[in-house]
Amino acid sequence: MAKNYEALAKTILQDVGGRDNVNSVAHCTTRLRFKLKNIKKANDDDLKDTDGVVTVVKAAGQYQVVIGNEVADVYEAVLKEGKLAGGGEVPDDYGEDDDTRFIDKAIALISGIFQDILGPLSAGGIIKGLVVMCAAFGWLSTTSGAYQILYAIGDSIFYFLPIFLGVTTARRFRMNQFIGLAIGAVLTYPSIVAFTTSKTVLGALFKGTAFASEIHTSFFGIPVVTMNYTSTVLPVIAAVWFGSVIEHWANRWVPTVIKTFIVPVVTMVITLPVTLIVIGPITTWVGDAIGATMSAVYGFSPIFAGIVMGAVWQVLVIFGVHWGIVAVTTADLATLGYDPILGLTCMVCYAQIGVVLAIIRQTKDQNLKKNAIGAFFSGLFGVTEPSIYGVTLPRKVPFILSCIGGAVSGGIIGAFGSRLYMLPSMGIFAIPAYANPKGMDTMQMIGVVVAGVIAFIVGFALQILFGKKYVDQEYNEKQAKKAELVDQEVVKGTKLVSPLDGTVMPLAEVKDEVFSSGAMGQGVAVEPTNGLLRAPADGKMVMTFATGHAVGMKSNDGAEILIHIGMDTVNLQGKGFETLVQKGQEVKAGDPLVKFDIDAIKEAGYTVTTPIVITNSKEYGQVRQVAFGEVKTGDKILDLEPLEEDQLDQDVAAQAQLS
CATH class of the missing domain: 2.70.70.10 (Glucose Permease (Domain IIA))
Structure with missing residues (x-):
């Protein structure tokens, strides 16, 4: 077969009626599977005579071009040549004529990665919140089997989040999804997690700074900065992106007959050590840098720090770099007995769900309304990922409005001087963490409650006043397209x-x-x-x-x-x-x-x-x-x-x- 996949892809696209005749394309082990707008435009005879095409089959509503073992390479070339999306996915951005802004691409990427797991995230947040509530009211003992099992049900998707994201990220980067899953699994593998608590210390990097990191193991003599990647976001996304580059590179030179098992071996053996040695630590240090910066800002002005932290907290959550703040909090609690930094953010969730509640009232899209209701109840317990990734972030302006409401909540907490005296729970259950065990400071507690209530009101009001036109933009576009289809004779x-x-x-x-x-x-x-x-x-x-x-x-x-x-x-x-x-x-x-x-x-x-x-x-x-x-x-x-x-x-x- 000809190895000029680009030329073959160009011929295939031409003979299936051109790019504009293609609704979607996917592939199996031997065939390109096109869904064509008009199958009559396809040139069967020329395709069958094309070097590199075995035959053409029309079945199950698909126009199938049989390639053989090299179908994956031809598929990639067809996607690139035609600027098409494979398997019904959202198109990737090819071509220099694409003027989509970087921020829009980033938002589309992040939202797409989380889209498929929003349901489990909402369910996990609601279950986890209810279990914590039952424990807080004394209805369940934290040592009981019922509590531990139910907590595990609610917490598992968050703990093993890198595994879920490994799959969905791989799909976005057109990588073998099970390799993406394997990358996430390695990051949460028990022995990898155990390195972070190992008593064996081989050395340390950046001692005496906010980036201080202990080295507990090595890889063929190369020191590995061990990090805990459970519940993280950015490390696995960066790792899968890097892995997709390696996989596509390996696909170009590994002989076809051994691709099935050699390409995954090459991809994983290169990607995972680089992830553990380089990618993971760098993405973690980004969070550490943010934590150190915010500590300095708080020393300058608690109110200003609260406004900044409240405004950017959800952005930090999106990229999973908020763990640097958590690290600072843990250190402060150990040395000072309290922490003022993380406490500035605990009511941001109510700004988010205030916006979501307004969207529930405003939207005409029943699917959005259904997803938003689930996200709202999850957000009540402090789990805002479903609200962010499934409701506000894809619409951009509502997300910005929620950040403004978050800034207001952070500023109020800073003004009241409210501090955490233990690692907080979620949402309303975070309030007890502000109680000083050495003597209740009523104003600190009041400040937190006031911040949550006002954040909710501000988020709701801003969305009602300024966000409505951004709620159903995509829905309205779909409705317009549907109206066009209805106006066409073919659907009457x-x-x-x-x-x-x-x-x-x-x-x-x-x-x-x-x-x-x-x-x-x-x-x-x-x-x-x-x-x-x-x-x-x-x-x-x-x-x-x-x-x-x-x-x-x-x-x-x-x-x-x-x-x-x-x-x-x-x-x-x-x-x-x-x-x-x-x-x-x-x-x-x-x-x-x-x-x-x-x-x-x-x-x-x-x-x-x-x-x-x-x-x-x-x-x-x-x-x-x-x-x-x-x-x-x-x-x-x-x-x-x-x-x-x-x-x-x-x-x-x-x-x-x-x-």
Whole structure:
């Protein structure tokens, strides 16, 4: 096979009807699987003759180009050449003409990575919050089996977050998803986590600074700065990105026959040591730097520090670098008995859910409303990831408004001088952590409560006043596209009448695999008793043949109708047929289209079973046979039902897959 994948990809795209004819493309072990807008535009014969293409198969609504063992390489070349998205994913940004801003790309990337796990995140947050609440009210003992099991159910997705993110990040970077999963699993592997508490210390880096890091092990003599990566975000995302680069590089030179196992070996053996030695520590030190900076800012002004911390906290959470603040808090609690820094952020969650509640009121998108309600209840217990990644961040301005509300909450906590005296829980259950065990400071506690209430009000009010137009932008665009589809003739419901006198039969009973399989489209067949074919609907003739054996028309309601008189009757070269219409001619239901001699056709050894096929069946919700047995010309035989709401959504989504 030719190794010039770019040239092969260009040829394939050209012969499937061009990039604009492609809705989506994916691949399996041997085949490129295209979903085409119009399968008739594909050039089967040229594709089959192309060096590097084994054959072409049309099945299950897909146009399948069989490549063989090198399909993954050809697939990558097709994506790049056509600027397409694979497997129904959001398109990656190719090409120099893409003027999308970096911040928009980053937001789309982060939101996309978290999108598939929002449900479990919401569930985990709600369960965890309820369990903590039960313990706080004395309904469950923290040493009981029930508490520990339920807490594990709620906390597991957060603890093993790198594993989940390994899969979803790999999908975004078009990497083997199970390699991404393996990268996340290694970062949370017990012995890797255990290094952080090992009593064996081989040395330390940056002693006496905010970046002080102990070295507990080495890799072939190279010191490894051990970090705890459970519940982190940025390290695994950076690691999977690096791994995708290595995997794509390995795919280019590893021989095809051993790619299946050698490429994963090469990818993991290079990616994971580099992650543990370089990527992980660097991303962790970013958090440490933020923690040290905020400590200095607090010394300058607690109120200003509160405003800054409240404003940026959710941004730090997005990238998973907020753990540097937690590290500072742990150190302060150990040495001072209290910490003022992390305490500035504990009510930010209520600004976030204030915005979310406003969005629940404002949105017309029922899917968004459903997700936002779950995110709201999760946020009540302090778990805002579902709110951030699934609701506010993708819409940008609502997220910014929540950061403003967070800044207000942080400033209030700073003004009251509220401090943490233990590591806090989540949301409302963080309030007890502000109680000084040496003597209750009522004003500190009041400050925290006031901050939470005002943050909620500010977030809600800002979204109501300034954020509404940003809530349903994407939804409104989809609705507009759906309206366009509804306005197109192809999605309007219609009814077709029988073009013949005779007996109706299901298309599956036609003794021809092309028709009976539904590959050409859905419909019915008629065994005619007279030799005059009439129009089944009002419309225009779009296809006639000199042989007279078939005609094609498009109804005024958009149905593309193929009527084929008999099987293999093209071989009669027009004998026994007389075409009564011309291509482009307007016709009314019942107008004569073709005369044919039933006896002559049968004497020549051919059947006259006549399929009536809707070749654009996929643009309808259902093509339903409504007549059975004997019919007369003009009797209703097919009901073409319009697309349902979810099918329209799928059509819009398919169109959106093109970059």
